[in-house]
Amino acid sequence: xxxxxxxxxxxxxxxxxxxxxxxxxxxxxxxxxxxxxxxxxxxxxxxxxxxxxxxxxxxxxxxxxxxxxxxxxxxxxxxxxxxxxxxxxxxxxxxxxxxxxxxxxxxxxxxxxxxxxxxxxxxxxxxxxxxxxxxxxxxxxxxxxxxxxxxxxxxxxxxxxxxxxxxxxxxxxxxxxxxxxxxxxxxxxxxxxxxxxxxxxxxxxxxxxxxxxxxxxxxxxxxxxxxxxxxxxxxx
Numbered sequence: 719x720x721x722x723x724x725x726x727x728x729x730x731x732x733x734x735x736x737x738x739x740x741x742x743x744x745x746x747x748x749x750x751x752x753x754x755x756x757x758x759x760x761x762x763x764x765x766x767x768x769x770x771x772x773x774x775x776x777x778x779x780x781x782x783x784x785x786x787x788x789x790x791x792x793x794x795x796x797x798x799x800x801x802x803x804x805x806x807x808x809x810x811x812x813x814x815x816x817x818x819x820x821x822x823x824x825x826x827x828x829x830x831x832x833x834x835x836x837x838x839x840x841x842x843x844x845x846x847x848x849x850x851x852x853x854x855x856x857x858x859x860x861x862x863x864x865x866x867x868x869x870x871x872x873x874x875x876x877x878x879x880x881x882x883x884x885x886x887x888x889x890x891x892x893x894x895x896x897x898x899x900x901x902x903x904x905x906x907x908x909x910x911x912x913x914x915x916x917x918x919x920x921x922x923x924x925x926x927x928x929x930x931x932x933x934x935x936x937x938x939x940x941x942x943x944x945x946x947x948x949x950x951x952x953x954x
Contacts (some may be wrong), residue, residue: 719802719810731818734780735921738822741828743774749890750834760891761834762924766917767890768830769848769944772823774889777855781815782862784870787905804950809944811860816852824849827920844919851912857942865949889913908938 728736741847746768750756756764788794797807831838866872886900887909893901906908909933918925925931 719806735822742826746830781859785863847915854939861946
């Protein structure tokens with residue numbers, strides 16, 4: 719399944735890397751224009767939020783669009799008829815899209831760090847942080863695309879969701895900037911947790927209670943893939 723998916727990905731792999739750079743570094747630089755003065759603290763938040771700015775569109779837009787494109791091309795049912803477990807397609811989707819996203823994500827972080835003059839302290843913790851964040855995001859996008867038959871509806875939902883998340887989630891600014899009720903909401907939603915675990919892998923001493931944010935992400939990942947498995951099991 720990996721060889722099959724990789725063969726299909728050759729036509730858009732280069733564009734994928736470019737999109738990741740624009741979504742990560744481009745949005746990080748744009749957010750900087752919203753502040754009258756970009757202090758070192760603000761710059762650190764923007765730069766360390768860059769990977770999450772790239773991961774959210776990956777899971778909520780690009781993966782669902784990939785599945786929807788297969789439905790439009792009438793290749794979706796063919797792929798499911800291949801002599802491989804249905805779980806193999808889900809695993810292949812995660813490995814392939816995450817692998818395609820990482821080079822552009824690294825370039826986006828490097829560009830935004832250069833733009834704001836931020837020095838990062840990268841630790842090995844960045845690896846599980848990125849992988850778990852991608853796993854959670856892809857589970858939602860993949861399951862949604864499987865559950866909803868209409869590619870148009872999928873596109874409308876995913877684009878509405880991703881812009882709402884990017885605009886109203888504290889990814890590139892502290893949680894304290896939000897009203898109290900929205901702070902409580904983001905303590906249980908996965909988006910701020912994604913930003914925090916990734917930020918903890920890029921810095922030292924900025925993020926507290928890292929274990930809590932990992933727990934939030936793990937719970938959402940289990941929920942996402944459980945629902946995806948349920949949808950897959952219902953298809954005949």
